[in-house]
Amino acid sequence: MSATPLSNATLGSLAPEVAVPAYDRSGLTPGIVHFGVGGFHRAHQAMYLDALMNAGAAHDWGIVGVGTMPGDVRMRDAMKAQDCLFTLVVKHPDGSRDARVIGGMVDYLFAPDDPHAVLDRLADPATRIVSLTVTEGGYHVNQVTGEFDASGADLQADLAGEGGPRSVFGFITEAARIRRDAGTAPFTVMSCDNLPGNGHIAQKMITAFAELKDPELAAYIREQVAFPNCMVDRITPVTAQADIDDLAERFGIADQWPVVCEPFTQWVLEDNFGAGRPAFEEVGVQIVPDVVPYELMKLRLLNASHQALCYLGYLSGYRYAHEVCQDPLFVKFLLGYMENEGSPTLPEVPGVDLDAYRHQLIERFANPEVRDTLARLCAESSDRIPKWLVPVIGINLVRGGAIERSALIVASWAKYAEGTDEQGEPIEVVDRFKDTVMAAAAAQSEDDLAFLRNRDFFGDLAEDERFTTPYRRFLASLHEKGARATLEDLENA
Numbered sequence: 001m002s003a004t005p006l007s008n009a010t011l012g013s014l015a016p017e018v019a020v021p022a023y024d025r026s027g028l029t030p031g032i033v034h035f036g037v038g039g040f041h042r043a044h045q046a047m048y049l050d051a052l053m054n055a056g057a058a059h060d061w062g063i064v065g066v067g068t069m070p071g072d073v074r075m076r077d078a079m080k081a082q083d084c085l086f087t088l089v090v091k092h093p094d095g096s097r098d099a100r101v102i103g104g105m106v107d108y109l110f111a112p113d114d115p116h117a118v119l120d121r122l123a124d125p126a127t128r129i130v131s132l133t134v135t136e137g138g139y140h141v142n143q144v145t146g147e148f149d150a151s152g153a154d155l156q157a158d159l160a161g162e163g164g165p166r167s168v169f170g171f172i173t174e175a176a177r178i179r180r181d182a183g184t185a186p187f188t189v190m191s192c193d194n195l196p197g198n199g200h201i202a203q204k205m206i207t208a209f210a211e212l213k214d215p216e217l218a219a220y221i222r223e224q225v226a227f228p229n230c231m232v233d234r235i236t237p238v239t240a241q242a243d244i245d246d247l248a249e250r251f252g253i254a255d256q257w258p259v260v261c262e263p264f265t266q267w268v269l270e271d272n273f274g275a276g277r278p279a280f281e282e283v284g285v286q287i288v289p290d291v292v293p294y295e296l297m298k299l300r301l302l303n304a305s306h307q308a309l310c311y312l313g314y315l316s317g318y319r320y321a322h323e324v325c326q327d328p329l330f331v332k333f334l335l336g337y338m339e340n341e342g343s344p345t346l347p348e349v350p351g352v353d354l355d356a357y358r359h360q361l362i363e364r365f366a367n368p369e370v371r372d373t374l375a376r377l378c379a380e381s382s383d384r385i386p387k388w389l390v391p392v393i394g395i396n397l398v399r400g401g402a403i404e405r406s407a408l409i410v411a412s413w414a415k416y417a418e419g420t421d422e423q424g425e426p427i428e429v430v431d432r433f434k435d436t437v438m439a440a441a442a443a444q445s446e447d448d449l450a451f452l453r454n455r456d457f458f459g460d461l462a463e464d465e466r467f468t469t470p471y472r473r474f475l476a477s478l479h480e481k482g483a484r485a486t487l488e489d490l491e492n493a
Contacts, residue, residue: 003248006255008083011101015252018087021103022054025083028106031061031278033122033187035068035168036133037075039236042086042102043261045131045192049104051283058278061129062106064121068154068168072110078256079108087247087258091369099251111171115164122175123184128275130175131190132202134168136383137432139195139205143386143456148208159212169209176210176225177217188226188273194303195387196295199229199270226274229291231298233266235364237372262370264360268294293349300342301354302361304388308337308405309365310377311412315422315483319374325366329484332491334362337405344402345395379430381413382437386457394459397466404470408490410458411474412483414451417441422482448472 004010011020032049034041045063052058065084067075079086084105090098111118121127132138142149150159157163158170165171172189179186189206191198203222210218236259243260247253268286271277281287288294306321312333313324324330338358346354365372393406418441419427431437436454443450452462452471461467477486 003252003254006082006085006087006101006253008085011085014101017099018251018253019098019100021050021101023056023059023103025103025106027059028053028062028104029060030064030106030121030124030126031058032063032129032131033066033118033127034063034131034133035066035171036135036138037065037067037072037079037105037108038133039239039259039261040232040234041065041131041133041192042259043088043236044232044234044265044267045133046102046104047088047100047265048267048280048283048285049278050100050102052278052280053104055282057282060126061104061278063104064127065105065108066111066118066121066171067108068111068166068171070112075257076108076110076113079105081256084108087251087253087255089243089247089258089260090263091260091367092263093367093369095369097246097250099247099253101253111166115166115171118171119165119175119178122171122187123178123182125184127187129188129190129273129277130172131192132168133192135380136193136195136387137380138168138193139191139201140169140209141201141205143382144459148205150209150212155209159209169206172206173210173213173217173221176221177214180217180220180224185275186221186225188228188275188277190228190230190273192230192232194232194299196299196391197229197292198295199227199272199291203227224274226272228270228272229295230270231266231268231291231294233298233302234264235262235367235370235372236260237370238376240371260370262364262367264364288350293347294352296346297349297352297354297357299388300345300392301338301358303384304342304392304409305334305338305361305365306377307381307385307389307413308334308409310374311409311416312483312487314374314378314427315412315416315478316487317422321365321372321374321377322368322370324374325362326368329487329491331362333405333487334365335359336491337409340402341396341404341406342392344399345392375428375430378416380432381417382431382433382457385410385413390458390461393461393467397464403467404490407467407470408474408486410452410461411471411478414441414444414475415478415483417451418444444475448475 140149154167191202309324440451
């Protein structure tokens, strides 16, 4: 069949099995500005809001998406061409698909086109929430000190006051100043990134940025702006051309940038909003007084397990997460990490059966339809391992707990970062600190702790013999025997 280009005008002509907005989009008004419109935001926060709108609520909470990065031009063009509509495709393990058009985004602004248009939207009293999915690195945290790192070029330009804002922090702080001076109530800043205490980190880093620019404004933000914590969870791989083609063939929709995801979704949200919020609890969001236990569970089990499988899986010749998690050897390793190293570091998680959660993670990872690439999971490791795995190692070292599998995970990153797989094929290392990471990996032939000596990533682990002993053994084995044989030695010992 010929595919129908997605737009407001074509919603009524889509196939009956495609769910479309049950509300009049022309009646939506903006209430949320979201920085970092990617696959995850569209499969998660935007999806929950669309569900609420379908129930007849939250029509004054429309999303205005904002992109600040050069790569966001493509999203701008796709959203403008499609009236900010996009298709969410849920991929079930049995091969079936659910397609749903999400309609809660009312506008998309590419900040470099017109920074003042973004500021105007942020300053509008109707904007009550500013939400973020800007990646772990987007908060500019020094990995070792936990303090703000102001060295980024866009941050420096904003601190110097060179023209309109360029960075997310620059936009938020300038908008907060405009609202303060106009007597407009402050918006809430809601981080949806994979960081422990993401709201606390957003507050600390944004306030630190403001302190460098205007200490009085920093005090105002610290005292008046709410920063709720939340835990977000849904595996959302990068949209491939095959996904675009499949949507056209199965459902007859020509969508320039659909988003695909697994069936599972979870959002645990702290009820800390200064200017109101949508009634998210009516569509399945868990509103809780303390998000931290849920955040730590997800980061140290799901996210750290992604790192546990991606480097070793890639080095073993796999390219997708589901391939790794259909291999009993890897499943044994992942469950061993989660049970013996990750879980013991967690506080009590109210209402959660951790054993069931761990096995559910394996089932989710093994979904063959999601086709989550190991390359995606291996990317930006320097923002991930220090936040997700290094704290697990540190706690277990203090308590005398198990650290062997964690040592192998770090060693597998060190081997992967050398940039060549076990067949001699090049690996494209994707990391904002790529040069630093690869230089350290290259030095391992002379110094087997070279990779571990980066204190920004690992603190003082290179000086702790309890960790370096298994780390050295595993790194040598990865070079001499390969990833699979190293895993077999560990799991069959």
